[in-house]
Amino acid sequence: MSSSSSSALEMEIFQYIDAHQSDFIKDLKEWVAVESDSIQPHLRKEVMQMMTLAADRLATLGATVNLVNLGSHQLPDGQVLPLPPVLLGELGKDPQNPTVCFYGHVDVQPAKKEDGWDTDPYTLTEIDGNLYGRGATDNKGPVLAWINAVETFSVLKLAMPVNFKFVIEGMEEAGSLGLEKVLEEENESFFSDVDYIVISDNLWLSNKKPALTYGSRGNACFFVEVECGSKDLHSGTFGGIIHEPLLDLIALLDSLVDSTGHIQIPGIYDSVAALTEEERKLYESIEFDLEEHRNNCGVKKFLYGTKEEILLHLWRYPSLSIHGIEGAFHEPGIKTVIPAKVIGKFSIRQVPNMDLSVVKKQVVEHLEGVFSKRNSPNKLKVSMPLGVKPWLADFNDLLYKAARRAIKTVFGEGPDFIRDGSTIPVARMFQTVTQKSVMMLPIGAADAGEHSQKEKISRHNYIEGTKLFAAFFLEISKLHQNLHETSHTETIN
Numbered sequence: 001m002s003s004s005s006s007s008a009l010e011m012e013i014f015q016y017i018d019a020h021q022s023d024f025i026k027d028l029k030e031w032v033a034v035e036s037d038s039i040q041p042h043l044r045k046e047v048m049q050m051m052t053l054a055a056d057r058l059a060t061l062g063a064t065v066n067l068v069n070l071g072s073h074q075l076p077d078g079q080v081l082p083l084p085p086v087l088l089g090e091l092g093k094d095p096q097n098p099t100v101c102f103y104g105h106v107d108v109q110p111a112k113k114e115d116g117w118d119t120d121p122y123t124l125t126e127i128d129g130n131l132y133g134r135g136a137t138d139n140k141g142p143v144l145a146w147i148n149a150v151e152t153f154s155v156l157k158l159a160m161p162v163n164f165k166f167v168i169e170g171m172e173e174a175g176s177l178g179l180e181k182v183l184e185e186e187n188e189s190f191f192s193d194v195d196y197i198v199i200s201d202n203l204w205l206s207n208k209k210p211a212l213t214y215g216s217r218g219n220a221c222f223f224v225e226v227e228c229g230s231k232d233l234h235s236g237t238f239g240g241i242i243h244e245p246l247l248d249l250i251a252l253l254d255s256l257v258d259s260t261g262h263i264q265i266p267g268i269y270d271s272v273a274a275l276t277e278e279e280r281k282l283y284e285s286i287e288f289d290l291e292e293h294r295n296n297c298g299v300k301k302f303l304y305g306t307k308e309e310i311l312l313h314l315w316r317y318p319s320l321s322i323h324g325i326e327g328a329f330h331e332p333g334i335k336t337v338i339p340a341k342v343i344g345k346f347s348i349r350q351v352p353n354m355d356l357s358v359v360k361k362q363v364v365e366h367l368e369g370v371f372s373k374r375n376s377p378n379k380l381k382v383s384m385p386l387g388v389k390p391w392l393a394d395f396n397d398l399l400y401k402a403a404r405r406a407i408k409t410v411f412g413e414g415p416d417f418i419r420d421g422s423t424i425p426v427a428r429m430f431q432t433v434t435q436k437s438v439m440m441l442p443i444g445a446a447d448a449g450e451h452s453q454k455e456k457i458s459r460h461n462y463i464e465g466t467k468l469f470a471a472f473f474l475e476i477s478k479l480h481q482n483l484h485e486t487s488h489t490e491t492i493n
């Protein structure tokens, strides 16, 4: 923390946060202990429990909390599951203050110790200053850091510099199902007095240097299903005489990307927004340690050798990843079977100005074309169960200025202005529906291991992140009031 640039008020707040680290970590431990995995149907109850825990925590702070029922959704196998409610919370209504709405999610990606964790993923464990646990960074830690910062003002009996609103959901990892409808329904009510929207659900670009994020890629998720009949078959009895679904599927999946990472679907790059000279220059000025990034990733070599190429391919160009095959034998040992039905799962991270319906058409036509050349009698079905649009904001907005100042105060250096290769569905929804300024203010470092084994948040990032949010409240309040005083004076003159 750079104390030279901190005010007496900030010092008081930061000292309180430092002194209460163990309480904040205890709260995170309690949240991580709930296996609120929104992907696996049998864990939906835990997601519900997690929503209640978050609601109780905010209510204890004095916030008004409304859990909005989203009804249910149907899984591809026909099973109907209740959706967790969306939490809309509110604290403070001072007309002098700006209203800042914070978004976060309390569901997590699946995790099992056997996947390769050193510790139980649902028991927050501190090792060498790192707090390991599923959801520590994605996204329970940042949600709690924001709440800790609000609580600090309250406990110290300090005047709240902003009015707070909260949108907390439990289905982000499954594509934020049901959320867009709530935003649309609440646009004229809950969101009507919101001035700014802040999301803290992504990572810095480096392990040490803070960042501010002004764009994220979208995601088009695909299922490609190949079926030969209703039952699995013995590979000794039928192998060699039938068109095997898994062979068809592997050929289809293999046709998607070449060995240089280039997507092979005709037309897919056609509408990608052209790179401007200004953008290229911006990328040149970003500090990015290729070696550190490679170490975080744990691979031997990247597809590209320069910083600019890597950033462009993470933020500015689409990428295609294959995630898995449902129905294929994947357990240890040998099972001499020919699976009757297999479903390949892949997704395309898309960028401005790609259109989701065009992407879908291109994918379907490409796969049908490849399949028809195989003369297979099997049944092919291609679907796009989820389509999320990319998001891009103007980083010259007041919101970014306030966050940059707060980062400088807490971390002693200004942030990298970055885009993100991953997807936060709500970012574009907020922008389109509410038309308010949206910013991503991450507190997780690049080595946090989101979605991976050994996910963590460092004690440093969690605690300094809490201070960052508190400093941000003060900065946005000042800048907002200055702006309004100036515009008021201009109106009078």
Ligand SMILES: C[C@H](N)C(=O)N[C@@H](Cc1c[nH]cn1)C(=O)O
Pocket: 138, 139, 172, 173, 174, 175, 201, 202, 219, 221, 386, 388, 422, 423, 424, 425, 450, 451
């Ligand atoms: C960045 C955020 N923490 C995250 O992990 N988002 C998910 C959302 C998603 C996209 N498609 C399906 N879910 C991600 O980027 O994978």
Ligand SMILES: [Zn+2]
Pocket: 105, 138, 139, 172, 201
């Ligand atoms: Zn997340």
Ligand SMILES: [Zn+2]
Pocket: 109, 138, 173, 450, 451
């Ligand atoms: Zn995630």
